[in-house]
Amino acid sequence: MSLSATTAPPSPAAPTPPPSRRHRSRSSSLTRLDLRFSPYLYIAPFFVIFGIFGLYPMLRTAWMSLHDWNLIGDHTFIGFDNYTKLVTDEYFWNATFNTFGIFLLSTVPQLLLALFLANLLNRTFLRARTLFRMAIFMPNVVSVAAVAIVFGMLFQRDFGVFNWLLGFVGVDPVDWDAERWSSWSAIASMVNWRWTGYNTLILLAGMQAIPRELYEAAALDGASQWRQFWRITLPMLTPTFVFVVILSTIGGLQLFTEPLVFANGNIIGGDQREFQTLAMYMYELGIENLNTAGYGAAVAWAMFLMIALMSLVNFLLVRRTVK
């Protein structure tokens, strides 16, 4: 018995009896109103709230960036002065350098590892599949603040687990938050830990959409697993991979909480700004220091342009190399 028989529309041969004339005319005008306006009513909450608290502030950021503006509200129009100031701002370039450094240290190993794990999880005869998937995704459930607190202690100089482990291979304790490379590594490890599982699942979903027959045909032709991975999995996975890379770019360039908590709330990120990110610099200018909101808005737009540009470059690059 198929279920569709019971849910099929009534056949035209057996029309429902028309309701009485008076009743129909009143209710049909109501129905017309209902049909015409309820769609707008249903999408209105999104557009109203998003318009006020999402879109308007974004546009206002652009307007503010053209002013010498403080958050008390005083402002004078100065054109593109904030942007020209940005070009020679040492702290801005420092924050850009740090952001990209941490971004590379977190994104590259993370995506390679995710690709590797997804490939393992994609095996047909894998046991305890759901268990592995859940375990690998679990880090994503924790808040960034909690991750930063836990890793902050793992990276503690005197009694942290990482320095203790390094002691076994004869490395002296590292003062993780004192140097650029070490603080970058520590922060990147938090990002890697939290997001590798998430990316693994997305890539796995992409892999599972690849038709099995391709692999079976390749196996009959004697192609090794490695070869199949390069010739079938990777090319077929390109759209998903681009998606994951762009997602990581958007997240990576907005990095804020990990470095902030790692620095115990110090918005400049280490004594010498060794790990102040762009988002932290924007926050420092726009919110911690009330007088430079306009300049902070310019940093926000610079950040946005970088994200857009990076997404585009990634898109083109990944497309080309994986093909």
Next chain:
Amino acid sequence: MNSASRRLWRTSPLTYVALVLATLLSIYPFYYMVVIATRSLDSINDVPPPFTPGGAFGDNFGRVLDNDAANFLTGLLNSVIVSSVVTLSVVITGSLAGFAFAKLRFRGRNALLLAIIVTMMIPTQLGLIPLWGMIQDLNWYGTLYAVTVPFLVSAFGVFMMRQYATQAVSDELIEAGRVDGASTFRIYWNIVLPALRPAAAVLGLLTFMETWNSFLWPYAVLPPENPTLQVSLAFLSYAYYTDYSQVFAATAVGTIPLVVVFVLFGRQIIGGIMEGAVKS
């Protein structure tokens, strides 16, 4: 399945070794959190670092509660309120709009849907500074309005519900409702919403987690006296960084509810994430 494909899809022991290793690395920080949270303060500085849980959790968490500067209970309560309200609202507004985009005909539908998809790509940090100013102007600084109202809707929520409604709600059923004289809202309530339940549950779980875990915005607009849980944790760790047992006890209490939710509903959450990935 022939022997070639069987060989192709077999799982070698090395696969399991690698996966177990990845599992241990994923789980270890949780375990470590529990270890420190249950250890007395003076055993933390031991070399080698402690690797087994102790029995001092009650004592450590007691210090969190006694700590007037942390406002931990206020933070916990605030997080419960804010996350629940935001979740409820995102699911309702998302399913209403998703239903409209998937099943109702109206002028400008495609353009408006495209607008929603585009907004998903724009980083929210772009509007952070003016939004902070708006909250001041509204006199919402330090109140829960500041961390709730801007997040009552979500573009992702609308998009996800629209995708799901497109395939899960049959046009015939809606037509049948119309023929019976049901209003659009009645159709939404009695036909669409029940059909959307699986997707609504996943969206609700994801939204709850995201709101519970959000940090940057609550940190910007809430003072330490009236924090959310994450803000409370951050201030706790800044100010009392030597008392790791206390900080970790608080962190564990703030993290474990979500871990429990995840263990209970992880299958659905993972299913939802993977399904969303393939469609987009």
